[in-house]
Amino acid sequence: MDQTEAKKPSFIFSVRFLMAFVMFFGFCLNYMQKIDMSIAIVCMINNTALKMSHSENHALTQKINDNFTILKNKSESSLQCPASLSHSKTKYDGPFVWEKSTQGLVLSAYFYGYIITQIPGGWLAFIFGVKRVIALSMGIGSLLTLSIPFFARLSYKALIGCLFFTGLAHGAFWPSASALWAFWAPVNERSRLVGLASSGSKVGSIVALSLGGILCVYGFDGGWPSIFYLFGTAGIIWSLILFFIASDSPKDHFFISDKEKKYILEETKKTANSQNSQKKIPWLEIFSSKACWSIFIGHFAHNWGNYLFLTQIPSFLKDVLKFDIKSNGLVSSIPYISCWIATTVSCFISDYLSKKTRLSRTTIRRIFCGIGLFCPAIAVIGLSFINCSNVILGVVILTLGVSFDAVNTGAGYLVNINDIAGPYSGILFGISNTIATIPGILSPSIAGVLTKNHSQKEWQMVFLLCALIYIIFGILSLVLLDSNLQKWSKIEKEETESKNKNVEIKS
Template structure:
């Protein structure tokens, strides 16, 4: 085997291509995830819902609305200017938005297990292809009724559930330790770029798209997802050994890096250490931190357009633009902080464990403070609300750049995909619970009701920051180390000598 004296250049290397494809994969996965939250603002007939609400409780609604509108810096006349064909109340909207996550949670662990056993490439490519096809047919199911629509969203979530665990299993062999944070940080920042693209583009298509506006969101996003799936299956491989484009020097470099952390390719049949994983303190700290982070994440993803309309009174096009601004900040912070964290560790300024704890703490504590401030904002100061959201999501980039999710590859080795599947199972629960809680609390769509929503979110953020600070570890765990068959042969020879 050729000895690799120096690290092959990352720029335009095969691992660079893997990073770019992963970036666009995360981007599309989030575009397909949040498109319903955007479209539903245009699909629902708010005038009919308002008239029904007023008839139920006339005096209360009229007084609250008139008082609020008198304070608004932005005219709320738009609220009756764009109406869809569907009279779905808040509970039905919550059910539709949550249906994706019912499917999403089911395939997290199976997706990680399948990726560990058979490689992530096929699992990942197929999951995106299925989700993209069902995204294209979403408008047809919506016109049949909210139940068929919810079933369609359930299937999309079912397919997408395997995406992140499968991608994590690919990173085991393509993201060496000293490049891991920048590769994972850059790749996962694609999720925020997906939001940045989807929110304003979706808002524009709602008003100006074809086939009635909102259906074009699903057609365009779904077609792009199909194209990505085909390209991914052709370009990417599970490991460097099976890649058709990689250079010999890069291949040897990555193989040697994998061996350093006990992830040999030619190893014995692997038994999954289920018991050790579920008894691991750092794994449970990761599960809890991800649950708490995703409570805020899914609150924004599924409810931000509604909050922008209900409380801050932005029209649909401004809604999409203003909703995207916080994600621009998060994407920039995530990408830059990935580079910064690598530099801090490579120069021995801070240990990996301390860095993971610090980045998770900042990534949850600052957003907690931001949502508390946001809870006191109404439409008299709409741009202050956008500023609070921007600060909160920008600093959440600390979490994504070098926090618990990156740490999964530090502690889990070849089982990283499986651990990520378990982690994301916990992290998906907020996507199911949050829309229902928000729908129940915000029945009248008032600022006071949204204040309760945001204070709950801040408390959950703080729990995640505290638990991970106490129990974080960043070395590969003993149960995740896999011995090479060749190593066993060498040990046997040594024993025979003595």
């Protein structure tokens, strides 16, 4: 033990820690660009013109009734909505008169592209190198992000096309980033390195939501375009930094010490070899495995809530809780600060239960998957009854919902991928994330269709549907859940053992 500790180079002052630190900012920017449209759209829409266009479509008698209803609703909201009262003097209207259904299409366009490159992302990393794919994924996505204001001003159809290709570029980021750690993360440091890097996604949500609201009001070129210019420029700079600092493997890195290089190469022998070996992938076994379907179903349910929160929080805060744009961004970021904390804490609690108790790994995963699916269901049911008269309660429930949802990534289905799949974890992640991107397409679109009039009752339907998916899919996921290493994932082990026996016989 003493000898191995002596051989082990410093963790903090190391190239592998630097790689995790750089990737932290990569995940941060990836998520900032993923949700930039959901923030910007709040200040891109001309709600005044939209209401006027609605009223013009009615007959004269209907107009009178509608106007009476509007006046009545205004007087009621001024009595009941403290947020709208405090911000009533400030009104922000954007240049676009897009219906709610169109807004839903715009918000889901990114995910149509994103879903296509999930599985190919890992394959591209294997063929062309991890660093190149990650850098190009972020670089191309960032260039397209910079062009979003131009395409938005052309037409909403042009914007949908731009967002589709942005998602297409970004889709390769997560699978290729996952492949990176097969070569850079020693087994006993993997959770720390991967955890540090991927936690950037939560911080990206916090930064984007809080900064986006401020840029909407005080940014240049009309406010909202500055969100895309800033996030896109930062992504291009990061891509260049990654390209010059990172490498696919410690073997190729230009300033890593010999001591650290030897340590990493020795510790990652098995994972790097299994990554490089051209074995047949057990596709049939994966798709017929109950344990895999537990992950697919749990991931789908988690992402339905996750993408609903991610893309619709700003709209819900504006429509129902009556927050202005500046407050909207800051309040939207609060749940994600709590989300980051919940992810980190759940990791430590899960490891503690595994080491200090007699609970099986399957039981532990079942506990955290249950918390991560059923607790958010309770939260969104509560949220469906919230209106602008109880704003603080609404923000608290929203924060709890997002936080409990994050437990899945810290100690639930996401960790279970590594538990059951061994050397095929990357493939299983790509498949699962492909299926789990479907909610990114459906959730914003359905929310847009259901909330045409921006009313609390319409949002109630959105949240109750989300709760139903959490509960039904959650039950199915828990019933099928298994955290034991699957037989088909032991193929590599069996083959190496048989090879060793053949070598012994020959000698």
